[in-house]
Amino acid sequence: MVTNREIKNELYEQVSRIAKASASPKRLELLGLLCQAPKTVEMLSQEASISVKLASSHLQDLKAARLVESERHGKNMIYKLASPSVANFLVTLRELAQERLTELQEAVRQLGESAHEWTGTTRDELLQQAGSGDVVVIDVRPANEFESAHIPYARSMPLSDLKARLKELPKGKKIVAYCRGPFCLMSDDAVRLLRKSGYDAVLLRDGIVEWNRRAG
Amino acid sequence: MVTNREIKNELYEQVSRIAKASASPKRLELLGLLCQAPKTVEMLSQEASISVKLASSHLQDLKAARLVESERHGKNMIYKLASPSVANFLVTLRELAQERLTELQEAVRQLGESAHEWTGTTRDELLQQAGSGDVVVIDVRPANEFESAHIPYARSMPLSDLKARLKELPKGKKIVAYCRGPFCLMSDDAVRLLRKSGYDAVLLRDGIVEWNRRAG
DNA sequence: GAAACATTCTAGCGAATGTTAGAATATCAT
DNA sequence: ATGATATTCTAACATTCGCTAGAATGTTTC
DSSP states (O other), X not given: OOOHHXXXXXXXHHHHHHHHHTOSHXXXXXXXXXXXXXXXXXXXXXXXXXXXXXXXXHHHHHHHTTSEEEEEETTEEEEEESOXXXXXXXXXXXXXXXXXOHHHXXXXXXXXXXXXXOXXXXXXXXXXXXXXXXXXXXXXXXXXXXXXXXXXXXXEOOHHHHTTTGGGSOSSSEEEEEOSOTTOOHHHHHHHHHHHTTOEEEEEOOXXXXXXHHTO | OOOHHHHHHHHHHHHHHHHHHTOSHHHHHHHHHHTTOOEEHHHHHHHTTSOHHHXXXXXXXXXXXXXXEEEXXXXXXXXXXXXXXXXXXXXXXXXXXXXXXXXXXXHHHHHHHHSOBOOSSOHHHHHHHHHHTSEEEEEOSOHHHHHHOOXXXXXXXXXXXXXXXXXXXXXXXXXXXXXXXXXXXXXXHHHHHHHHTTOEEEEEOOOHHHHHHHTO
16 A cells, blocks of 8 residues: 655655756756757857766756757767746746845856946837837857847857958947857957947847746 | 846845745745734644644745745744735736646646536626535635635635534535645535535635735 | 768766654643 | 753764766768
8 A cells, every 4th residue: 555655755866866857056057058059068168167977967867857859960979958837947947046146146146247237128128129220239259159049039149250340230229149048158258348348348248048938 | 326137136036035935845835824814833844744843944934035924922932924915926827827837737737627616607796606605615725714804605614624514514505615726626525525425515716815816 | 881970878986865762842731 | 960851973884976987889971
């Protein structure tokens, strides 16, 4: 006979598998990267600044928890998020951490101090201004992530190309740069470069997942 | 000088604190209990079937992650959820686990097989029928949890008192029993008892947190 | 089939975690 | 103050985890 206690233990055991898989900074970072687009082990390891071996090991943990899936493409293994719910969970987790942990609030506040963040208008107003061409929204992530999904009206202008392609941007208009999300600092770097070159640039902390969530 | 990499490491380190605190079945169960109402260490340890010492230790881990708060009331330490966002996160985590883990789906499916679950009508229809008195919604959790928060029109009828108070319930009407949520089996026990006594009883898997979430 | 490449598997180490039991602390009732 | 009660602190142990390095696997290219 199976007792209620044994059933409960099994249920919570299963839920904890997801939480355990999320309980490592590097695995969280890998999940965050996979929210942008499918990637190979090597891409992931480089972007998370860890060895390929360690990345592979973490990815297999995530796979065992069914948070990601993998598929062979020739020599490469392509990892991708198992479901959009995983991205949603990840944002919920990040937002809870930001609400509860003063240490995290402080770190994020310091980021905001040095950066010029886009403020004062709502999401819908930004969308409208981007549509009419009053502001130029640039996506500074690598091109393949832009292709995977991007904010409406945004132009792909990867950070690595930005310096060479500065002349494509109009000096008179406000430039809004965004990247992978609040913990990605590519838009910070982009705005710094743009302002040094005389542009009226600000950054948007949201990534594509956060942006879509606010659509409600 | 602080590099981007160091900043990112710190940010993800902080987020992982929340996930680590959630990465134990027993801590998840304790959080689930605290979603119902504030409780003493002893109550929590009994309901989670662990020793007081172990409960205390887990609760302090949760406190260090700022997910719960404690306050002394005379001899007792009362623990409570630090914020409603924690309950919301917990439900998101449970739902993700249920979506992704076939092992969990299977376990929940087996529960559903033996139980008589409330089906066929929407949340709003149940609410209306409960309001008009066509169905009787009973809350079988301990009374203090009912007092902390409950579904509209529900009557408190703790599982421990149910047998003695059966005569209070009308035989002609449908009885809908609910408890702490999908992983709490008190409503299963209640419905079994009621049906054996000739009542037309079904159970609602939602607890108060899930119910309020669906309000949108 | 051999060489090159991308990834995974295996083994090992130090650090962190879950659990238990005994000592210590804080509060209440007398 | 004293004893009873509730909780936390400390120490100890086995287990698991994060990371590294070397061997092994599967795929492409020649």
